[in-house]
Every structure is written in structure tokens, then in C-alpha cells.
Amino acid sequence: MKKKVVVFSQIDPKILSQLESKYQVAQINPKQGDINEQLLREIADADGMIGAGRRLNQDNLKTAKKLKIISSVSVGYDNYDVEYLKQQGIWLTNTPHVLxxxxxxxxxxxxxxxxxxxxxxxxxxxxxxxxxxxxxxxxxxxxxxxxxxxxxxxxxxxxxxxxxxxxxxxxxxxxxxxxxxxxxxxxxxxxxxxxxxxxxxxxxxxxxxxxxxxxxxxxxxxxxxxxxxxxxxxxxxxxxxxxxxxxxxxxxxxxxxxxxxxxxxxxxxxxxxxxxxxxxxLPHVGSATAETRMKMANLAYDNLVKALDGDEPQYIVNK
CATH class of the missing domain: 3.40.50.720 (NAD(P)-binding Rossmann-like Domain)
Structure with a gap:
């Protein structure tokens, strides 16, 4: 059975296509109801998550039973409860240097x-x-x-x-x-x-x-x-x-x-x-160029795949 990945924000279509060819993918969509309810439902059997810009903590991650990694398409990680993730044995990765x-x-x-x-x-x-x-x-x-x-x-x-x-x-x-x-x-x-x-x-x-x-x-x-x-x-x-x-x-x-x-x-x-x-x-666009965002998405994808393949990702925040 394919491993399950939850995409919790918009992501480059090419990366999404790569994910869908390799994993069972569930996308969180604001148009489909309460975000936290969707998260709690979808992560219950998820192995990995990828995305950015979403506040993730014990309240909306508590149903995760086998989550191994949250791969953030960002450098900053103040949206994530790093200590909780560490306690749960969930890797948090980010995408430094490329931006x-x-x-x-x-x-x-x-x-x-x-x-x-x-x-x-x-x-x-x-x-x-x-x-x-x-x-x-x-x-x-x-x-x-x-x-x-x-x-x-x-x-x-x-x-x-x-x-x-x-x-x-x-x-x-x-x-x-x-x-x-x-x-x-x-x-x-x-x-x-x-x-x-x-x-x-x-x-x-x-x-x-x-x-x-x-x-x-x-x-x-x-x-x-x-x-x-x-x-x-x-x-x-x-x-x-x-x-x-x-x-x-x-x-x-x-x-x-x-x-x-x-x-x-x-x-x-x-x-x-x-x-x-x-x-x-400006509206928080420090890394907002097509080239850089693609590099970030690729790095986040690599971090995710390495973790789900049993290897250690390159950029672990809570190592």
C-alpha cells in the first residue's frame, strides 16, 4: 500500500504531480470546510505532510498516529510547535539557503x-x-x-x-x-x-x-x-x-x-x-520569485521523500 501524504497548502503543480505518482495524497482545501477538522481527519493515517503557512500544533495534530515528517516549504518555522513535534518523534524540515x-x-x-x-x-x-x-x-x-x-x-x-x-x-x-x-x-x-x-x-x-x-x-x-x-x-x-x-x-x-x-x-x-x-x-514576498519558490518546493519534496524512504533528510529543524 502507498504511504499517505497530506498537502496542507498550495504547492507547485509539478511537485504535486510527483507526490501523486508516488504516494496517496490528500489535499487540505479551505473551500471544503474547517481547516483544522480536515487536518484532524486526514492526518490520522498519514505518514507525511508538506506545505507552508499553516499553524500546526497539538490541537490540529493530535490524531496523528504514524506521522513521521512535516516538510515545510519555508525557512522560518515559527508556525510549528517544535517542542511538541520533538516529543512525538515527528521530524520538522525546512528549506534554508535556496532563498x-x-x-x-x-x-x-x-x-x-x-x-x-x-x-x-x-x-x-x-x-x-x-x-x-x-x-x-x-x-x-x-x-x-x-x-x-x-x-x-x-x-x-x-x-x-x-x-x-x-x-x-x-x-x-x-x-x-x-x-x-x-x-x-x-x-x-x-x-x-x-x-x-x-x-x-x-x-x-x-x-x-x-x-x-x-x-x-x-x-x-x-x-x-x-x-x-x-x-x-x-x-x-x-x-x-x-x-x-x-x-x-x-x-x-x-x-x-x-x-x-x-x-x-x-x-x-x-x-x-x-x-x-x-x-x-510589501505582502511578505521575500522569497517570491518563480525560480526560488521552485527550488524551495523541490528541496521540501526531497526532505519528505528521504524521510519516508527511511533516510535522514538534509535539513531537520528538531534533530
Whole structure:
């Protein structure tokens, strides 16, 4: 008998076809009723799960009797109760590294767009306000040669730093739980404490994992330390930042601008952020290119197949 796999989110059609040729596949579909009820029913006899963006914990996994793996098509895993999965002997795998460069691209896109008021001026132009030469109110600020502060010099943080150092001759400084000499040395990146980074960086990009230490890492006190011309970019997780404090800082021009791809609540459909001209808001699309999403799906598929074939997957979160 074929092993059973539950697909708990949308997945690339090619990957779905490969799954269906190899396993008995059940798809969770929001149009077919309560998601958690479907999960509880389908995972009772499932061997594996694959997908992303769904909160999975004891409440909707308690019927699993022989589940061996949850293969997440993502790098982040804050949607999953990792400790519960560990207790149940269920592997959780993810898809790191394949999205590093495209996420770094997006971070720098946000940085430049916020610095040069790109989205605001695009709207300003399209709404007929360009009746004479752009004036001081439309001025942005330079990126080249400025100081870039990276909070979290992991793979993505280092990729962002490379773009600043090699492409824009920026001075790089970073804050980490500990110095990261191997990544920092080629970029002449200076390690500093968080307060120093906040008070001396022209551009601040946060690229940390979400954990107990990083939750609400940036709040009112931290925004107060930033320079008035600072541009703040978040491509990590929304919960790393106190969103109300960020909005207050933007509304009162305590910082120049922000570029955001993540929020405390997602999807975000109503927010005071949407009323502000000095913030660029994207819908959590850090890895959203066709090429990268395909790489992620392939890696998640490989993780799943290895586990169900009795081998150890390459990227285990709760090993």
C-alpha cells in the first residue's frame, strides 16, 4: 500500500504531480470546510505532510498516529510547535539557503525604495501632482557610501551586507548574539552592541530568526536611539518589532522611512501604516520569485521523500 501524504497548502503543480505518482495524497482545501477538522481527519493515517503557512500544533495534530515528517516549504518555522513535534518523534524540515540571495535582493529593494521615496513618488506622479520640477518635499537620500547596520549576520544578513559593501561602498556594522568573524572579515564589517548600531547607522536592516530573545527586539526605546534620517527595513518576522512603536516613529518623523515585508498580523488588510507616505509595505514576498519558490518546493519534496524512504533528510529543524 502507498504511504499517505497530506498537502496542507498550495504547492507547485509539478511537485504535486510527483507526490501523486508516488504516494496517496490528500489535499487540505479551505473551500471544503474547517481547516483544522480536515487536518484532524486526514492526518490520522498519514505518514507525511508538506506545505507552508499553516499553524500546526497539538490541537490540529493530535490524531496523528504514524506521522513521521512535516516538510515545510519555508525557512522560518515559527508556525510549528517544535517542542511538541520533538516529543512525538515527528521530524520538522525546512528549506534554508535556496532563498538567501532573492531575499537579500528584496531587502535591498526595500532599502532603496524607502530611501528614495519610490512608492510614494510613483503614486504622486500617477495622480497628476508632477506639474513642475520636483522640490524638497520629493527629495530622498543617498545610499552610496553610507553606514549599513545589519541586525543578524546570518546567511541572509551577510548577503544583504555584501550588496551594500560591494555595490554601494557602504560601511558595514552588525549586531549578533556573538561576533561572526568568517562572514564579517571580507566585508570589513564592524561588530558592535545593539545601541551603538542603532545610533550610528544610516540604514538598519533586521534579519534575525524569531525566537524568545528576538521577540519585540525593536520597540520604542530602540526607535528613540535611531538617527532622524535613518531608514529601517524588516525582512525577518513581524513579531521582532513593536509595530505600534514603529508607526509612532514614522508618524512623528523620528526616523526618515521604513521598508517592510513582514508584520505582526498577516495577511494585513487594515493598518495605520497604509496611511503613511514614508513606508514601503510589501505582502511578505521575500522569497517570491518563480525560480526560488521552485527550488524551495523541490528541496521540501526531497526532505519528505528521504524521510519516508527511511533516510535522514538534509535539513531537520528538531534533530
Amino acid at each position: 538567501t540571495e532573492t531575499t537579500a535582493d528584496l531587502a535591498f529593494t526595500l532599502l532603496m525604495s524607502a530611501a528614495r521615496k519610490v512608492t510614494h513618488l510613483d503614486s504622486w506622479t500617477k495622480h497628476g501632482h508632477w506639474t513642475r520640477t520636483a522640490g524638497v518635499a520629493q527629495f530622498g537620500q543617498d545610499v552610496y557610501g553610507k553606514t549599513l547596520g545589519i541586525i543578524g549576520l546570518g546567511h541572509i544578513g551577510a548577503a544583504i551586507a555584501r550588496r551594500g559593501f560591494y555595490g554601494f561602498n557602504m560601511n558595514i556594522q552588525y549586531h549578533n548574539r556573538k561576533p561572526c568573524i568568517e562572514r564579517a572579515e571580507p566585508l570589513k564589517a564592524k561588530y558592535c552592541d545593539l545601541d551603538t548600531l542603532l545610533s550610528t547607522s544610516d540604514f538598519i536592516v533586521i534579519a534575525v530568526d524569531l525566537n524568545e530573545q528576538s521577540k519585540a527586539l525593536i520597540g520604542q526605546a530602540q526607535f528613540e536611539k535611531m538617527q532622524k534620517h535613518a531608514v529601517f527595513v524588516n525582512i525577518a518576522r513581524g513579531s521582532v518589532v513593536d509595530e505600534s512603536a514603529l508607526i509612532e516613529a514614522l508618524e512623528n518623523h523620528k526616523i526618515f522611512a521604513a521598508g517592510l515585508d513582514v508584520y505582526q498580523k498577516e495577511p494585513l488588510q487594515e493598518s495605520r501604516l497604509f496611511q503613511l507616505e514614508n513606508v514601503v509595505t
